[in-house]
Amino acid sequence: MNAATPATPGATPDPGTVTWVPGAAGSLHDVDNLPYGVFDLPGDDAPARVGVRIGDHVLDLAAAAQALAPAYGPLLDTPRLNDLMAAGHTTWTAVRAWVTDLLLDPASEDSLTLHPVASVRLHLPFEVADYVDYYASEHHASNVGRMFRPDAEPLLPNWKHLPVGYHGRAGSVVVSGTPIHRPSGQRRPAGADAPSFGPSARLDIEAELGFVVGRGVELGTPVGTADFRTTVFGVTGVNDWSARDVQAWEYVPLGPNLAKSFATSIGAWVTPLEALEAARVPLPGQDPEVLPYLREDGPGGYDIEVEVELDGEVVARPPYRDMYWSPAQMLAHMTVNGASLRVGDLYASGTISGPERHQRGSFLELSWGGAEPFTAAGRERTFLEDGDEVVLRYTAPGARGRIALGEVRGTIVPAV
Template identity: 75%
Template sequence: MNTWVHGAAGSLYDLDHLPYGAFSLGSEPVRLGVRIGAQVLDLGAASHALRPEWTGLLDVATLNPLMAAGPQVWTEVRAWVTELLSEPEQRADLTLHPVEDVQLRLAWDVADYVDYYASEHHASNVGRIFRPEQQPLLPNWKHLPVGYHGRAGSVVVSGTDVRRPSGQRKAPGADAPTFGPCLRLDIEAELGFVVGRSLPLGTPVPTDEFAETVFGVVGVNDWSARDIQAWEYVPLGPNLAKSFATSVSAWVTPLAALEAARVPLPAQDPQVLPYLQETGPAAYDVAVEVELDGEVVSRPPYASMYWSPAQMLAHLVVNGASLRVGDFYASGTISGPAKDQRGSFLELSWGGTEPFVAAGRERTFLEDGDEVVLRYTAPSASGGRLALGEVRGRVVAGDVP
């Protein structure tokens, strides 16, 4: 099918994509929309005019009611929107706004947030940087997706400024820590998965139930304070070094739109335990660009990740933990085998010892005023490509207590 929306056919936001978002116009209430080309379809207005039985799902400010309605409704709404945007006679009943005229908001209410460590290349690089005399991967790494529980209240939409955090940091060789602004502020280019299903305590999610549990996919920047992290993470892992901001894209790409991007996982050795086993292509061919101050400095490939999103989900609840609509988990840093495929500045600068060049000068960690943009593309069902929403954030000076 072709769309009647001018300029949308063949774009990164064609009918085979149709990501969801939340938007507002001036002081008007926040509404749900679907992006088609450079336009945003007002879902609330469309449901009032054509499908009043769906107004409780679509004439709202977040995706949570639609996600809670379940995968059959997800499919029906997506098919309906596709029909609306492909049949010219429907245009009189629809309200579209240019993307540049709307203010994009966080598209869903985040319930819980878990961040993983699913790239073998990233984990190995970090191990070599911090433990050069030891094996880069710890003994458990290839047996389970390692992760930590993050702070849902610090998840912010793309375009939100990121204030430089403060905390304790201990210089090498110092006798005691000092307190002050982070001196080694970093990014982590990740992919995130938005859960659309609630399950009570004690309910497992097999890997083959991934598609009926995850509603959509977003880009993620897990901002990281490396000097704060280095002092605090032993023995319990990240805390304040990660909890000050996690940026996500404003557009949520339906999982169904990424079906053409599915590819096999890299070989997993040793064989994983039964609850983590999968059949068929379990990875996604998503290409990432990391831009610092207007220059692309890295291109991490998500297809190189060791652990799949279905395995991360299965592991998340295997101990009996519950799921809630709006739960969110991220992949951890996406890094490939090549130097120009590293998804963090920690790796690109090899712990600050090997500066890289961006915007004409040598760089290691982030300075106030820096702007980072993460961009994501993937193969689409039509044979072209679609663009997951970008993740943009500018570093600003923080208030020191």
């Protein structure tokens, strides 16, 4: 069965190239997508296990493996993706091909269990081993530089020579839908002589893209840019919530700490890197030329569109294709000093922003530090208020049409 051949537009599709799942063909979740997640059914005693999304359904991969491919059972009948990821790139490809064939072959329908997406409960899809967050958008970094250093160059001297990042807190990574408590900390308002303690008054979002590492690498072994696609299992959406007033007081001289560590939300679905081949695009251009360990062959960027929704209204559409640093370069830089990798490591792009105001991926930028409010749901807004719900959505070109990379949802609740 040829699982990779798309139907010709206007022609009668070959049944072997069209999924039998109702409503899935031609949708944002056709067989060219197939993101993995971990789910269970409310009220059911069965433990959480791995599933894959097809159309508006979740295919129970644990049950499919039990019935049709017992060798895959230990990788899929588990409440995390780490076991599948640890099996290696060859197995990732084989499992994806097996699932694709099942969903294209009508004879397999009676052997498989599908659940409506609306009926399942989704969990954190993988055990996060470590977390690093980058600062890879030139537009975002330049905007922040202009706000915070108006009398100096927007970019610091190192920014175009290496992907700048910080080490985050893996234990604060939560799945989409988890309520976000407003963080408290020290902040010193403008004009104050000393800091005070209390809930953040400048709580913000950062619309980012996350990369999930599926290969362990021993300490002392750098990973080159050429190894990106055999090291990174897939991508997921990221909202790196940020307390800007706490950040402004604490980040000099060592960088973010409490302003970032209280919560980072990620999507419940991990889209395999293989599903994004059609979305690969060249980087916008890097000048000066990067050092040899950061060079890569072929297109290093991805044409991924992000949608930022606040309280039901879309307020920004950041384009990932405009990012200065590629995910392969971030991976290479993260390990060039010999730092190890573990299965389940997560690294994120940093805020995704484009050159136009409506393409800014943080409220810090959209409101220009609070000085230029933007409108959402009929009101002028700057930073987040208690009760606000933020949803980030991601789409990209796929082999058969546009695919959805899931959403990241979070509601702000009062400080504890």
